Amino acid sequence: MLYGSPCWYTALTNKKLVLKLTRIQRKLAIRICSAYRTISAEAAGVIVAIPPIELQASERKNRYSGVPKSIARGNLMHSWQQKWKGGTHGRWTYSLIPDLQVWTNRPFGEVDYFLSQALSGHDCFRRRGELEESCRRAESPNCQYCQAEDDVEHTLFICTRWQDARTAFLRKTGGIFSAENKVFKVFRVEKNHGIMPITQYDLSSKAKKWRIGDKKNVYIHMSNMSREDT
Structure with a gap:
């Protein structure tokens, strides 16, 4: 999904395009964690520890522009955390997993x-x-x-x-x-x-x-x- 993202990243200002990509990413996340099909895209992405597609595209664009990998990843996690904290969907999941850094860096614990x-x-x-x-x-x-x-x-x-x-x-x-x-x-x-x-x-x-x-x-x-x- 991210192939050539440094080139098409600017198209993500179109909310309709972001919504289409989010729908695809949500289906993939549901398959990964075997979640129920009514789950929100935000909660599914957190459970499988996959950032929103627009944030991943931004990270790829920054790295392509010469930003060090660690800084680009740090910016992504910060943006994802702010988006997750201020969201309206998946609030039960948020009450259990408020800190994405801790969750994504856990040493073990696969979801089923x-x-x-x-x-x-x-x-x-x-x-x-x-x-x-x-x-x-x-x-x-x-x-x-x-x-x-x-x-x-x-x-x-x-x-x-x-x-x-x-x-x-x-x-x-x-x-x-x-x-x-x-x-x-x-x-x-x-x-x-x-x-x-x-x-x-x-x-x-x-x-x-x-x-x-x-x-x-x-x-x-x-x-x-x-x-x-x-």
Whole structure:
């Protein structure tokens, strides 16, 4: 996507062209981290640690003009941080990953389907709002286990159904398991043994139960239709 960017960089003053490139980059980021398709471009880019395409083009143009690589990269990270801090999309992700420098320079901790859900707040959560499309399947916005309002924060930090997993995490990391301290502490745990079991166990279990519920709803719907026909 960046081939010849020092030549066409000036075209990025056209917002429509930037939007087209951002859409393409968003699809690539979703494929990389296996995120839900309703995730924003801003959040997807942060999760996979890929800066916005217009900032990468600017970096290439600066390096082509003779700016040292370290300075060009520093300017990019500064611009990305300011853009991320002042953005309006992906605010749950921002609450977990406010510092892009720390996140992008972490020594280990690859994201996958379940961790992407936890970091983005999209899928397997019933509260309406940002997740309008995923909630169409849910009859109620309440948690399947404790009947409180269900969202990503409730699932990871509050719901009593997953208390054992949180306790196991605390034994490995120490401290309080909360949205404010979760991500950066997690990636200081050797081989990421903390957050991965929690997200995989929590979200895979919820998804399995949700699929079973969907099948039951389809069966009930078909049964009602057959009764109406008779």
